[in-house]
Amino acid sequence: MDYLLFVVFPYSCLVIFLIGSIYRYKNRPFTVSSLSSQFLEGKKLFLASQLFHWGLFVLFFGHLIAFLFPASVIIWSEKPVRLLILETTAFVFGLSAFFGLVLLIYRRLTDRRVQMVTNKMDFVVFIVLLVQIISGLLVAYTSRWGSAWFSTFLTPYLRSIFIFDPQIDAISSVTSLSLKIHVVSAFAIIGIIPFTRFMHFLVYPIDYAWRSYQQVMWNWNRKGIRTSKAHRVGPKSKNN
C-alpha cells in the first residue's frame, strides 16, 4: 500500500505533470491563463486573493528551501527562539492561505457573475487545495517542530524520488496520518496541473523583471527583407 501511495502515485503524477503541461503549453497556449475574475467582482477578491496567494507563495518557498537545503533550516533552528519564530511564521501563512481559500470558495459560490465563469475543474482545484492546506495545518499543529524533523523524514524520501531511487522507509515509519495525506495530495496537485488553472503558476512572468519595457516585433528580417538574397531569412516570429 505504501509503495503504491509513495512510489507509484508520485511517479505517475510527475510524468503526467511533465508531459501534460509541456503539451498544453506548446499546443494549446490559448487555454493557458490565470482566468482572473477580478473584472467581474473585485471587492471580495481583494482580501481573499491576497491572503491565499501570499500565504501559498511563502509556504511554497519555505518547503522548497527545506527540501533543497535541509542543513540551513537545521542550523537556523539551533536556538529555540528562532525555531519558534520560524514555526509561528509558517503557521500564520498557512492560516492566511486557509482563510483566503475559504473566502475564495465563498465568493465563487455566491457571486452570480463569478458563477458564470466557474467550471467543474475549479471545484477539483478547491477540494485538493482544501485537503492540502488543512492537512498541512494539522501536521503543523499535531506534529510540531516540523522544520526540525522535515529533514529527517521527508527530505530523504523526496530526494530519493527525484534521484530515481525511491526509498520509502522514512515516510513509512511516520505515524501521522495527516502528514501522509499532505504528501499524497501534494503529488496529486502536481498531477492535475495540466488539467486545471494551476497552469498559471508555471507561467508566472518572472522574466518581466529583466525584460525591456517596450517590445517591437518584425515578422521577418527587418533590414534584409528588401534584398532578394536575404529574402525570408531569420526565424519567423510567433505572433498569432
Next chain:
Amino acid sequence: MDIRSQVSMVFHLDKCIGCHTCSIACKNVWTDRKGAEYMWWNNVETKPGTGYPTKWEDQEIYKGGWEKNGNSVSLKGAGKLRGLKNIFHNPHLPVLDDYYEPWTYKYEDLFTAPEGDDQPTARPVSLVTGEHMDVKAGPNWDDDLGGSPDYARKDVNFKDLSASEQEVMFQLERMTFFYLPRICNHCLNPACVASCPSGAIYKRGEDGVVLINQQVCRAWRMCVTACPYKKSYYNWHTGKSEKCILCYPRLESGQAPACMHQCVGRIRYLGVMLYDADKIQEAASVNEDELVDAQLGIYLDPFDPEVIKEARKNGIADSTIEAAQKSPVYKFVKEWKIALPLHPEFRTLPNLFYVPALMPGMATVKDGVYEESNTQFLWGGINNDRLPIKYLANLFTAGNTDKIVEVLKRLMAVRWHRRQTTVGDVEQGIVDMAMGEVKMAADTADAIFRLTSLATFDERFVIPPAHREESIEMLESTADVKGSTGFGFKETPKRGW
C-alpha cells in the same frame, strides 16, 4: 536615426455627427462574441461628458499612462515592481460596472407570450448572467448631454476651470457639445506594452499596430490599468485581454479599417508617418507644455532625401515611403498644423490626431438672439468660445491654451478665405489680416478646404500597397476557419480550464 513607419490617423471633429456608425461597424466585425459584448474598440463620446468607461480620463482613479520622473518617465499604475506585486489583485483595475453590464432583450417573448390584457414586452436580460436586469448604463449613456448634471458636469477636463466658468457653460443658452470618437491610439510609447508582464503585447515594426498575442496573454490585467485611454479590454469569458487591431487584416489587403470605411461624416483620415524611434524616450519625458511640439518633432519629413535614405536602409519599402509622402495625416499634423493628439499629458505619444471642433463654440446667443460673434472682430468667436479654450486645451494640448488658440485661428483663417472666395462679402483686408496672422498662403487654405470637405476615398485613406513578404494574414489562410471559429481565430476562442 532609426526610422520606422507608422500607420496613423486624423479625426476631424467638426465633421463628426455622432451617429455611432463606426462603433457598429467595429462591433459587428470584431467584438460580437461572448465576453466581448461590453467592449467597444471604437466608441463615440459626447464632450463634455464622463465617457466610457466612466471617467476614463481621471488617472487619479485609474492610474493609466506614464508620469514624468526626473528626466525619464515611469508607469503610473503598473510597471515591474508594481506589476509583479499586484498580480494577485490589481487595485486599479476597472470592473464591469465601470463600463456597463451588456444586455439583450428577450425578443421571443413578443411572439410566445400567452394572450392577455397587456402588450407583451421584451425584457432586458444580462449578457453576463442571463438574468433579467434593469439597464442602468451603456457605452454612450450620456449621448448628446443626456443627464448632464450626472455626467457632463463631472467631466474630468473641467479640472482647471473655475466654478463660475463651469456655471456659465451649463446655462441653457450656452450649452454646447461635440463628439469625440475614440479608438486605440497605437501609441509610439505604449503603456500597455510596457505593463504586460507576459510580454504578450507588442508593437508591429512594419506599421506600428499594437497587438495582443492571444496565445501569450495570461490575464494578469496590467494593460487594462496601464492604458490611459482604456482601450485594452479584458475578455471575462476567455480570460484574455483584447484591443483594437486597426483591422490589420484589412490594412494588409489594402482596405481601410472598418470604422473608417463606414464613417458617414467622412471625418477620418489614415496615412503613413515616418518617425525617428530614437527620439521616443526623450519626447515622452519633456515638460507638459512642450509635449505636443516634442511629439510632433518625432515625425519626419518624407520628402527629405536624408530621411528617405535612412528609411530605405531600415528596410522601409519605397511604396511605403511614397505613401508617407501622400499621407493626409502628415498634411494635417505637420504641414498645416491643425491636428492635435488627445491627452498628450499621458505621455504615450498617441498616433491618433484630432482637428478640434470649431463650430459649436463659434456661435453664441445674446439676449435671446442667435449671434455670429465672429463678425464683430477677427477672432471674436474664439475668444468668446462657448466651450472655454481651457477645456479644449485640457483635452488636446495638456493645458497649453496658446497652442489650441493657434490651431483654432488657423481653422478660422481657412473659413475667412473660403468665405471670400465663394461668397465674396468679406473685405479683402480682413481676410488678408487673418491669413497673415497665421502665416497661411491662399493655396494652403484651399488645400485644407479640399481635403476637409471634398476629398475622395483614396485621398482620405492612403494605405501603402500590400507587401506580401511582410504580411501575416496573406501567409496564413485565415479563411480556412471562416464559418467555424471565425475570421482571425485559428482555434475556438473557448475559455481555458
